Amino acid sequence: MDYAAKKMTVPTKEPPASNIERWQVLAVCLVLAAITFAVFGQTAGFRFINYDDDIYVYDNPVVTTGFTLKGAVWALTYGEIGHWHPLTWMTHMADCQVHGLWAGGHHLTNVALHAAAAVLLFLALREMTGNLWRCAFVAAVFAVHPLRVESVAWIAERKDVLSGVFFMLTLWAYARYARQPSRGRYAEVALWYCLGLLCKNMLVTLPFVLLLLDWWPLDRMTLDGADGGKLGAPFWRLVREKIPLFLLSVGSCVATVLAPEKVLDSYRLPFLERMGNALVSYGVYLWQMVFPGGLAIPYLNPPNGQPLWKVGAAFVLLAAISISVVACRRTRPYLMTGWLWYLGMLVPVIGIVQISFNAAHADRYTYLPGIGLVLAGTWAVGDWSPGWKQRRAALCGLMAAVISVLMACAWKQTTYWKSDETLWTHTLACTTGNYLAHCNLAEALLQKGKVDEAIAHYQKVLQIKPDCAQAHYDLAIALRQIGKVDDSIAQYQNALQIYPDYAEAHNNLAEALLQKGRADEAITQYQKILQIKPDNAKAHFNLAIALRQKGRVDEAIAQYQNALQINPDYAEAHNNLGNALRQKGRVDEAITHFQDALQIKPDYAEAHYNLGIALQQNGRADEAIAQYQKALQIKPADPAIQNDLAWLLATCPEASLRNGDKAVQLAQRANELAGGKNPVFLHTLAAAFAEAGRFSDALRSEQKAIELARAAGRQDMAGQFSGGLKRYEAGLPLHQ
Secondary structure: OOHHHHHOOOOOOOOOOHHHHHHHHHEEEEEEHHHHHHHHHHHHOOOOOOOOHHHHHHHHHHOOOOOOOOHHHHHHOOOOOOOOHHHHHHHHHHHHHHOOOOOHHHHHHHHHHHHHHHHHHHHHHHHHOHHHHHHHHHHHHHHHHHHHHHHHHHHHHHHHHHEEEEEEEOOOOOHHHHHOOOOOHHHHHHHHHHHOOOOOHHHHHHHHHHHHHHHOOOOOOEEEEOOOEEEHHHHHHHHOOOOHHHHHHHHHHHHHOOOOOOOOHHHHHHHHHHHHHHHHHHHHHHHHHHHHOOOOOEEEEOOOOOHHHHHHHHHHHHHHHHHHHHHOOOOHHHHHHHHHHHHHHHHHHOOOOOOOEEEEHHHHHOOOOOOHHHHHHHHHHHHHOOOOOHHHHHHHHHHHHHHHHHHHHHHHHHHHHOOOOHHHHHHHHOOOOOOHHHHHHHHHHHOOOOOHHHHHHHHHHOOOOOOOHHHHHHHHHHHHHHOOOHHHHHHHHHHHOOOOOHHHHHHHHHHHHOOOOOHHHHHHHHHHHHHHHHOOOOHHHHHHHHHOOOOHHHHHHHHHHHHHHHHOOOOHHHHHHHHHHHHHHOOHHHHHHHHHHHHHHHHHHHHHHHHHHHHHHHHOOOHHHHHHHHHHHHHHHHHHHHHHHHHHHHHOOOHHOOOOOHHHHHHHHHHHOOOOOOHHHHHHHHHHHHHHHHOOHHHHHHHHHHHHHOOOOHHHHHHHHHHHHHHHOOOOOOOO
């Protein structure tokens, strides 16, 4: 059939639909939702994974707080992970508001959005073509194709399914606008498109898709010339019509460019290598659409680029298909629309402009571009099948078989996303040299306490990629957990040789050095962190701890103060500064900082305890007792708190505050927790017994305390305890 000779007339009013057709549409929508949940509903029992789910959800303090005005403002202005998608952030916040950190709830939101996108795709295509069953099949393939698994089962990829909903709404609104143009309907198109861009900027190519739909099936584009080889003025009118949409695309591109995180030059592939990878990726996606096996995440760039034979073969394949669809653009216009939809929508993520540090391609990138291929293929089979015997039965059987096979494959593929271990184990089975999968699997194993297995995978990472600073760093953490501190220090140093500005490695190296008693070297590491990040409050705080260990208390005080200038709400810095000030005899200042710590963090047991000590030093025994009691409520099994409270209750100069029986109870518990080997605790127990009038018990406890002190070489302590022994022999309690 000469398509140019028989043009579709676009009606100006919506054609009436029969009751039977309405029921058929409703049935298709319900089936689409059902098959989507049948495949992906299992994710309700899945967990978060250790691949971006942390920064997007469970370790993101703004998101986990839930939906707030402050969070909404943050979402509109934040772009430090390389993307600007405020609406996506807000849905994550809303999920945390409703589900907290139950991963199943977040997964179900993704499934529901994907089901909605499939239903809306069906409705939009039906609005454009009027064909019920072909549109239903396209939507069903979209819903359950295994390539959809990454977009649906990965919580951090919410932007795909969310932007997909608005993409379909834009198509649907545009179909209505094309039938009967009006400003209101055009505004609706622009609104849905704008919301889609706020979810994911990959939608920047959507205006071009609308131009393709003008060609087919909307038939709004006129051909100039009998051979149909040149587009005339109507094409440019359609382009001008979409200028507001193109401006929205430009705005989204600008927002993306302004996002702080970019692929560093050291990770950027040469242009020719990127072009070669782009051609091969187009071919890979075509293959995966037909044979969706061995799907994994991520597919890493080959170490030396794509082989030339693959690049050449991909170029020949793409050129042959392109020439073919252009040649039959008049008789089979859907082929050109579907093919250019596929090619065009992949442009932002095909790798010519590198957006990933290490991924050659990704299943999720086909979420919307793949629709074009299914659309073209479905209409091609429909047009080629009139000569088939039992055509209706054959087509129904073919559709059912395809959908059933895709559902089974997608269901199986989804099971791999159940946990970190299943995902990365599957990835390693499907890919070679995948150091990132080894690294993430090692992290998951380490979290489960499988330290030796984790170390083995980190070592495999370093065999594949010896210059991976992150792997050296993570291996160091694992080694330190099993007590191999020297080996851990060596790995931190390896990481820093590769990446000298790795602040976290400097910090952890300093901690390991402190653990080995090498405080001077630790101080040097903290100072290096501050050269890299002078406003790093934690580094100032840790440097202060190291300085205090070396007896440089005044310098430590200065570093604690620096930390508090950067972060006035740093409760731990207030607490430690209070201890350092108390050590210098500046007790009143210390009390102020302990109180500041407790205003920030009321359940801070250590600050209550330290405040109690300072108040006791200041002669405010009643207030000190109150603080010890608050600390003990928070940490009831802390022997130091029990001991100090017992001491004050036994020896306080104010008789009204003393309580011998309570002191004995506390001191005995502290002594039990210490295993009866702490001479200070036994000394306190002796004082408590004496206050309770149990002088024989007091003598036994004090004698044991003296023996333990002498055994530890603490003659000064033993001499101090001897004074108590004399009082107990005389039947006198020990009061301060």
